[in-house]
Amino acid sequence: MSVLRAEGMCKRFGGVSALDGVSLSLAAGTVHSVIGPNGAGKTTFLNLLCGIYAPSAGRVFAGERELTGAPAHAFARAGIGRTFQTPQIFLNMGALENVMAGRHLHERCGLAAALLCPPWRARAERDCREQAAQLMREVDLGQWLHAEAGALPYGALKRLEIARALAAQPEALLLDEPAAGLNARETHEIDELIRRIAARGIAVVLVEHNMRLVMGVSDRVLVLDYGRALAEGSAEEVRRDPRVIEAYLGAEALAA
Amino acid sequence: MSAALLQYLLAGLTLGAIYALVALGFSIIYNASHVINFAQGEFVMIGGMATVSFLGAGLPLAVAAALAVVVATLVGLALAKFAVEPARGASVVTLIIITIGASILLRGLATLVWDKKIHALPAFTGEDPIAIAGATIVPQSLWVIAAASAVFAILWWFFNRTLAGKAMLATSHNRLAAQLSGIGVRRVLLASFGMSAALGALAGILIAPITFTSWDAGVMLGLKGFAAAMLGGIGSGPGAVLGGLALGLAESLAAGYVSSAYKDVIAFAILLAVLVFMPGGLLGARAAERV
Amino acid sequence: MLALAAALALLPLVFANNYHYEVAILVGLNAIIAVGLNLLIGYAGQISLGHAGFFGVGAYGSAILSARYGWPQLAALAASTALTAALAYAVGRPILRLKGHYLAMATLGLGVIVSIVIATEDRLTGGPDGMGVPPLAAFGAALSGERAWYALVAALLVLSVWLALNLIESPHGRALRALHGSEVAAEAIGIDSARHKVLAFVLSAVFASVAGSLTAHYSGFITPSRVTFLHSIELVTMVVFGGMASTFGAVVGAALLTGLPQLLTVLKEYEMVVFGAVLMATMIFFPKGLVPSLAAAARRFAR
Numbered sequence: 001m002s003v004l005r006a007e008g009m010c011k012r013f014g015g016v017s018a019l020d021g022v023s024l025s026l027a028a029g030t031v032h033s034v035i036g037p038n039g040a041g042k043t044t045f046l047n048l049l050c051g052i053y054a055p056s057a058g059r060v061f062a063g064e065r066e067l068t069g070a071p072a073h074a075f076a077r078a079g080i081g082r083t084f085q086t087p088q089i090f091l092n093m094g095a096l097e098n099v100m101a102g103r104h105l106h107e108r109c110g111l112a113a114a115l116l117c118p119p120w121r122a123r124a125e126r127d128c129r130e131q132a133a134q135l136m137r138e139v140d141l142g143q144w145l146h147a148e149a150g151a152l153p154y155g156a157l158k159r160l161e162i163a164r165a166l167a168a169q170p171e172a173l174l175l176d177e178p179a180a181g182l183n184a185r186e187t188h189e190i191d192e193l194i195r196r197i198a199a200r201g202i203a204v205v206l207v208e209h210n211m212r213l214v215m216g217v218s219d220r221v222l223v224l225d226y227g228r229a230l231a232e233g234s235a236e237e238v239r240r241d242p243r244v245i246e247a248y249l250g251a252e253a254l255a256a
Numbered sequence: 257m258s259a260a261l262l263q264y265l266l267a268g269l270t271l272g273a274i275y276a277l278v279a280l281g282f283s284i285i286y287n288a289s290h291v292i293n294f295a296q297g298e299f300v301m302i303g304g305m306a307t308v309s310f311l312g313a314g315l316p317l318a319v320a321a322a323l324a325v326v327v328a329t330l331v332g333l334a335l336a337k338f339a340v341e342p343a344r345g346a347s348v349v350t351l352i353i354i355t356i357g358a359s360i361l362l363r364g365l366a367t368l369v370w371d372k373k374i375h376a377l378p379a380f381t382g383e384d385p386i387a388i389a390g391a392t393i394v395p396q397s398l399w400v401i402a403a404a405s406a407v408f409a410i411l412w413w414f415f416n417r418t419l420a421g422k423a424m425l426a427t428s429h430n431r432l433a434a435q436l437s438g439i440g441v442r443r444v445l446l447a448s449f450g451m452s453a454a455l456g457a458l459a460g461i462l463i464a465p466i467t468f469t470s471w472d473a474g475v476m477l478g479l480k481g482f483a484a485a486m487l488g489g490i491g492s493g494p495g496a497v498l499g500g501l502a503l504g505l506a507e508s509l510a511a512g513y514v515s516s517a518y519k520d521v522i523a524f525a526i527l528l529a530v531l532v533f534m535p536g537g538l539l540g541a542r543a544a545e546r547v
Numbered sequence: 548m549l550a551l552a553a554a555l556a557l558l559p560l561v562f563a564n565n566y567h568y569e570v571a572i573l574v575g576l577n578a579i580i581a582v583g584l585n586l587l588i589g590y591a592g593q594i595s596l597g598h599a600g601f602f603g604v605g606a607y608g609s610a611i612l613s614a615r616y617g618w619p620q621l622a623a624l625a626a627s628t629a630l631t632a633a634l635a636y637a638v639g640r641p642i643l644r645l646k647g648h649y650l651a652m653a654t655l656g657l658g659v660i661v662s663i664v665i666a667t668e669d670r671l672t673g674g675p676d677g678m679g680v681p682p683l684a685a686f687g688a689a690l691s692g693e694r695a696w697y698a699l700v701a702a703l704l705v706l707s708v709w710l711a712l713n714l715i716e717s718p719h720g721r722a723l724r725a726l727h728g729s730e731v732a733a734e735a736i737g738i739d740s741a742r743h744k745v746l747a748f749v750l751s752a753v754f755a756s757v758a759g760s761l762t763a764h765y766s767g768f769i770t771p772s773r774v775t776f777l778h779s780i781e782l783v784t785m786v787v788f789g790g791m792a793s794t795f796g797a798v799v800g801a802a803l804l805t806g807l808p809q810l811l812t813v814l815k816e817y818e819m820v821v822f823g824a825v826l827m828a829t830m831i832f833f834p835k836g837l838v839p840s841l842a843a844a845a846r847r848f849a850r
Contacts, residue, residue, distance in 0.1 A: 050735060051734075052731060052734070052735075071734070071739070071741075072731070072734035072735060073734045073737050073738055073739045073740070076734065076735055076736055076737035076738075077737050081735065081736070082735050084731075084732065084735075088728075088729040088731060088732035088735075089728070089729070089732070090724060090725050090727075090728030090729060090732065090733075091728055092724055092727055092728045092792065093721070093724050093725070093728060097721060097724075100721060101721040101722065101724075101725045101733075101736060101738075102736045103718075104718055104721070104722055104725075104736055104737050104738050105736070105737040107718040109717055109718045109719065111719065111746070113717070114713065114714050114717035114718065114719040114720065115710045115713055115714050115717075116710075116713065117713040117716075117717065121717070125716065125717070128718075161732075164732075164736060165735070165736070167736070168736050168737055286648075292648055292651070294780075339827055339831065342831050343830065343831045343834055345834075346830070346834030346835075347791075347834070347835075348647075349588070349594065349783075349787055349791070350787060350830050350834045350835075350836075353783075353784055353787045353788070353826065353830050354826075354827050354830045354831060356780055356784060356826070357823045357824070357825075357826030357827035357830065358823065358827055359823070360819055360822055360823030360826065361819070361820055361822075361823025361824055361826075361827065362823070363819055363823075364817070364818070364819025364820035364821075364822070364823055365820055367816065367819065368816060368817070368820065475777070479655075479659070479776065482652065482655075483652060483655075483656065486648065486649060486652035490648055490649075517663070517667045518663070518667065520659065520660075520663055521659075521660050521663050521664065524656040524657075524659050524660050525656075525660065527652070527653075527656050528642065528653055528656050528657070531642070531645055531649055531652065531653050532641045532642065532644075532645075532653075535644060535645050535646070535649060536649070537649070
């Protein structure tokens with residue numbers, strides 16, 4: 001059964017159609033890439049998949065539950081996490097606190113407990129801190145445990161955002177250009193990280209321009225062009241699809 | 257149309273024109289700096305009070321009014337240069353507190369330079385009411401409406417037809433792009449404070465013969481101008497005019513038909529309702545948030 | 548925290564007369580409001596220019612229920628606090644969807660409406676002339692004397708700071724700070740941003756309301772001048788002056804902005820000018836507020 005399923009998603013801004021009838025079905029533990037030229041509607045599609053936008057037409061399900069039109073936090077509650085093209089880090093907090101905030105859905109804490117901080121709350125707070133620290137070490141941010149988020153370099157912010165999304169224990173994780181702006185070594189780390197995330201059974205949607213990364217980690221690839229699905233299949237099938245070569249990959253694909 | 261209704265509409269229009277002038281000041285400064293200038297009301301006060309004192313010194317009304325506008329403009333420029341510009345890069349709320357400090361300072365200066373008494377300014381051309389279809393209007397109201405209309409037209413022309421005006425608007429849309437195309441953001445900031453101060457002062461001079469003026473006359477007018485600017489959609493010129501007129505009319509009709517004690521309550525309740533249903537004001541931008 | 552409690556306990560040693568106590572009590576009451584308002588402005592990043600309205604509902608609620616209807620003071624205080632919370636919740640739900648200056652305008656409008664209603668309904672509130680309020684009493688004993696009041700206010704201030712610090716270091720506090728940092732990212736990790744904004748709004752309103760009730764009982768008299776939008780702005784200024792997102796900053800801001808005008812009265816007619824100039828200069832040179840700016844400077848110095 002699919003973890004996340006979108007049917008015929010459309011999004012219009014004013015009179016302009018940004019996305020037109022795109023569908024997707026995600027299986028647990030797989031990596032599903034969405035590629036396409038700039039302006040093809042990739043980020044719009046992600047925003048629809050996680051509830052930041054409500055679709056103009058189409059439906060979206062997490063498992064059996066329909067989420068169409070629900071607020072973004074309800075999508076998160078249903079197990080859908082995401083990162084952003086430009087990292088949306090809480091710069092007014094510590095790096096570790098960013099990841100702790102990611103555990104929001106899993107902390108049991110009423111208002112009275114938050115205000116009075118009884119001993120069990122203090123223990124829960126320590127546990128939360130320890131688990132967040134563990135996640136930071138897993139994404140190789142151990143050296144930044146005590147830093148303010150604003151002090152981290154760009155590549156570290158990208159990984160911090162992934163750690164924060166993982167802290168919510170999602171079933172599906174949407175990554176918007178996780179390798180953008182990273183050097184070769186950092187991109188390789190992201191590659192490894194995506195494989196580890198999928199190995200945990202999390203379904204990954206990857207929007208990315210780095211074709212080497214996409215072709216290497218993807219189980220399936222969806223190609224968007226002008227807001228429509230141009231092709232979908234395994235990396236190999238997409239790579240060979242003449243329409244894709246013509247519309248998008250062009251010389252780049254032949255060279256690779 | 258009943259005479260009473262016409263009477264309320266005329267009063268509302270007069271009041272609304274003043275609010276619109278003050279609201280335009282808020283919007284112009286907002287466009288240049290994204291700051292809400294809480295000292296805007298003090299420009300209104302300076303306009304009225306300075307005219308009163310120049311008049312007292314024996315100058316003719318027109319000269320006294322012109323000098324008062326000059327004084328207010330200089331104060332506006334000084335505020336931009338010595339208070340807002342040095343704090344560039346600070347958060348918007350910090351900048352707002354700076355303008356609040358400026359408004360306290362200016363009120364304090366007003367009590368020193370002038371006094372704490374209430375002053376009247378003579379009407380520009382007589383006090384005899386003019387009858388229109390059973391309603392009456394004082395000549396000063398006509399002055400307010402005519403002068404405000406002229407200012408709206410001039411401002412429209414300036415921001416839509418002149419290079420300097422378009423450059424000022426460009427800065428508000430994209431500061432960096434404006435800088436790259438050679439528009440001096442510093443000068444735009446100064447110009448916006450100068451213009452807003454002049455507009456405020458003009459409003460203060462026009463309204464003083466009707467409502468009197470004093471060292472704290474700017475507080476309420478500033479508040480109403482801010483409300484008018486937000487009602488229309490902050491940063492929008494036509495929005496400021498529409499917001500001002502709508503607020504003035506709402507207040508006047510509420511005072512006439514419901515209760516004069518509750519006129520402001522009704523005006524602000526309408527404002528709240530509009531904002532809840534139109535979160536960007538009547539003519540405000542409704543841009544989608546991008547991530 | 549302990550330092551604050553110790554300072555409040557030792558402060559009476561330097562108080563020479565009742566006037567010093569009076570100023571300290573007013574500082575304490577304002578500091579309670581500022582600590583609460585800082586949760587909304589400093590941590591959740593949402594402005595309110597209407598908190599004098601909530602102060603007014605607390606003050607007049609207590610005054611009317613105890614003076615006109617003979618309620619016991621603590622019951623009146625509890626009822627007016629509940630009323631404030633209900634009002635803040637009802638109004639907060641729709642208006643907290645507004646952003647930035649539009650939220651500022653809506654809260655300002657709310658405050659203005661409350662203040663006009665209070666000034667107009669003179670049969671209940673005494674109108675512009677104000678009304679008398681019976682002293683605070685509980686269990687048959689009235690609280691009287693500056694020392695007793697100082698002890699009560701100091702204890703409540705310490706309690707307020709403790710509650711605020713606990714909240715900030717809890718999942719709720721992180722949610723507030725997160726939606727300030729990036730609302731869209733906060734939603735993406737499951738934070739219901741609307742609900743948390745309303746939570747901060749209601750909590751800060753409750754702090755203001757309780758302080759309002761106590762102020763009314765302490766002064767024995769309340770007028771609409773304490774409920775105007777200028778008072779709302781004064782409250783915001785305390786938070787920003789001391790330093791946003793700093794609970795101790797809020798206390799310092801309240802102390803300076805309450806105490807400074809008392810000191811400046813010696814300047815007589817120059818008081819407003821100097822106060823305005825000090826406010827401007829502080830914000831120009833310490834744009835992040837006094838406490839965070841000085842703390843950063845101290846850290847640099849220590850290195």
